[in-house]
Amino acid sequence: MRSLTGIAGCGRMGAPMLAALRAAGLPARGYDVVQMDAGHITDDIAVFAEDLTTLITVVRDIDQTDAVLFGDQNFSAIPSLTRIIICSTLSPRYVRDLRARVPSHITLIDAPMSGAQIAAEQARLSFMLGGDTDDIAAAQPLFNAMGKHFHHMGDFGAGMQAKVLNNLLAASNTAMTRLVLDWADAAGLDESKLLNLIHTSSGQNWLASGFNDIEFARDGFAPDNTIAILVKDVASALDAAPADADTALPTLIQNTIKNLKPRT
Known part of the structure; x- marks a missing residue:
């Protein structure tokens, strides 16, 4: 099975991050609850979930993150999924508690970013990373495509x-x-x-x-x-x-x- 990355939340930050992944030649698609005129962004849950191995969440808040991971979209239950990267800015308490809620075989990395829309469009975001060193190293090609500055702050939750x-x-x-x-x-x-x-x-x-x-x-x-x-x-x-x-x-x-x- 090929490695496929999906971005959930293709708004002002998620859409240019998705574009950066695709520009770097990485297989990637986007999901948003709002229908968009873009062939690589879908509002169809089944289409987005097909063969997905890495999920990057760039939604607005905790309620939307819960919907993406466990609620209406329930993407944490995708059989092929092996990694979730949390890029939304959320309460660190909430993020740390995700480890007990997400299936144990799925790697979790928190990777909130800074730089605003202009940096996302220019693929020069700054990422604050939390997670296992080897897990972050494995995901580094994704971060390299979207950003320029990377700060590994510690274990999962430290980035947030x-x-x-x-x-x-x-x-x-x-x-x-x-x-x-x-x-x-x-x-x-x-x-x-x-x-x-x-x-x-x-x-x-x-x-x-x-x-x-x-x-x-x-x-x-x-x-x-x-x-x-x-x-x-x-x-x-x-x-x-x-x-x-x-x-x-x-x-x-x-x-x-x-x-x-x-x-x-």
Whole structure:
């Protein structure tokens, strides 16, 4: 049987990741609940599952991941499946608990990624990896096709723990960068000049440096957009916070992002 990789969740991240796999000559198909005009992406569960050996999940949240693995799609029960790679950003607690829920013969790797849609389209994502060293080495050709930076953080679940901490910083950068730009507007400063200054100064951060390329940089909060995903990611970090942690600042950041308005 040939090795076939499937990506479940072919939205703004999953679709370019699938394209990168196929561009690298790796047999791959996609699945999405939304019907798409693409021959290599299907909404037919049986078609997607046929001969599938590796499943990569790039869906939005825990509910969708549960549906993919155990619920409506139930892909973890595919007889040919030998590996599941979790690329969605989820609670580390939830991810670690998957080992007890997924059949033991299936290898589990958590591989959340960073870089936004622009990095997925350019196949230069950064992956934070959790799992057995040999398992990750075996999957490395897949990661090489989709990304440029790979960080093995430890055992299964460690990649997700690192990702939610990274995204906690990304959320704080998003909140403060947007506040700074609003205040700059009030002071009459030119946005592009200020962003150029920030890029080469002590306030440098990922959102400000990529402001004109990151697809959600100007968005306000909406339940179905990437700003809302940042709110979800902060919640995932809070879920894995140490028992005695002061969570006041992360909660404030989360609430700030919830109140973001579009920046035109």
